[in-house]
Amino acid sequence: MSSSLRLVIIGGVAAGASAAARARRLSETAQITLIERGPDVSFANCGLPYFVGGEITDRSSLALQTPQTLKAMLNLDVRTGTEAVEIDRTGKRVQLRSLASGAIEWLSYDKLVLAPGASPLRPPLPGIDDPRILTLRSLQDMDRIKAAAASAQNVIVIGAGFIGLEMAEQFVHLKKTVTLVEMLDQLLPPLDKPMTLFMEDELKRHGVGLALGDAIAGFSPASGALACQLKSGRSIAADLVVLAIGVRPDTALARAAGLELGTRGHIRVDAFMRTNDPDIYAAGDAIEVRDFVTGDATAVPLGGPANRQGRAAADHIFRPTETKPLPGALGTAIVRAFGVAAGLTGWSEKRLRAAGRTYRTVTVNDNHHAGYYPGALPIILKLLWDPADGRILRGAGQRPRWRGQTYRCNRRRYHWRAHYRRSSATRTVLCATIWFGQGYR
């Protein structure tokens, strides 16, 4: 591969910025251009809820890099406020539009990486366009929510997944009256319900109103507030609503270019992040990955995989023969709400049961260190494995009153790899112990 290769990357956050940085490490002379529609690149999405709630006070700390630092450190040509609007695969060029001036230009590439991410879901419900209903993805979304929260008292968070829980906690820090609405009858849908009960108690203890097993039906203005109607018939008044019900891959550009997409609209890639066009790679929330348990196509919209996939794409572009295929994804995640943390990897019991899979399970209720040593805190660990070969299918843990030195972790991922065998259970437990005790960074 020529060292003056023209590499164009669309999307400048987790996957795109990682691809660009890795590409520069592998080639000093490649012409690397990073195209970003928004005003920011490489920012810390994971920190957004904590700036809203005031735990993070320095907004600039969320911008991990700027176009200027990326130019100075890595000689990247970063174009923010610029949208890629068309890919000409035959001519190997991308059409760009400046959002400020509307000016159009074509940029040629030898290799193209698509890292356009995903957009928050906004279902077409009655009243959904009310300006008091906000979503969180960018620094600008964060600013809007923080500004709206300043004059709001009653806040509804819709969706009790990771972002919903973090937002509910942060609004409590701001002394808002918070209701968390979730369609399923439990928090954290990827976990088995019994594993979520610590968290449920913790939210109630901090005054969060829970509307579980109830979905939003629509919104309508009501005497100054916004009335949120639930499917059950209940109506809750709010000054601010944050929708956190999941994301949809931002793949219109890839679709229009005729790239192969999966059934849910994600870009199909191989284990080297190649699309069906050998000169176009894709990474991050926009792509389909292999489920580690079944090998089937799935989507794991998380920062860790996005970074890794971005680097993997660059590796394959510059060192195709040395690059190893990426294994499938586990959906490894962790979240904290007040004093409780919950982490998971692999498949839940309910999901295995629904898929008709045979499994065995064990749940351990214990302390995070020896009970007779001061400060012992209870934890619950759940392990699921395949009785045929002992392969571990799921590890999940929850610990109340999460505090101490491990609280320094801010990346919310749970590094417990589910490919251990049951015969490696000692090692597996050790990993969980490291997470709770000291190993998570």
Ligand SMILES: Cc1cc2nc3c(=O)[nH]c(=O)nc-3n(C[C@H](O)[C@H](O)[C@H](O)COP(=O)(O)OP(=O)(O)OC[C@H]3O[C@@H](n4cnc5c(N)ncnc54)[C@H](O)[C@@H]3O)c2cc1C
């Ligand atoms: C509030 C919040 C908290 C989170 N917390 C965690 C966490 O704790 N742990 C974790 O693992 N993950 C977390 N995530 C998820 C994580 O941030 C995402 O998985 C990750 O950012 C995905 O990276 P990406 O590069 O694929 O997409 P994105 O980060 O969405 O970046 C894609 C970029 O591409 C740009 N773009 C799209 N189309 C075009 C185009 N046509 N032209 C130019 N630019 C374009 C978009 O403007 C966007 O900036 C969180 C996400 C949010 C929103």
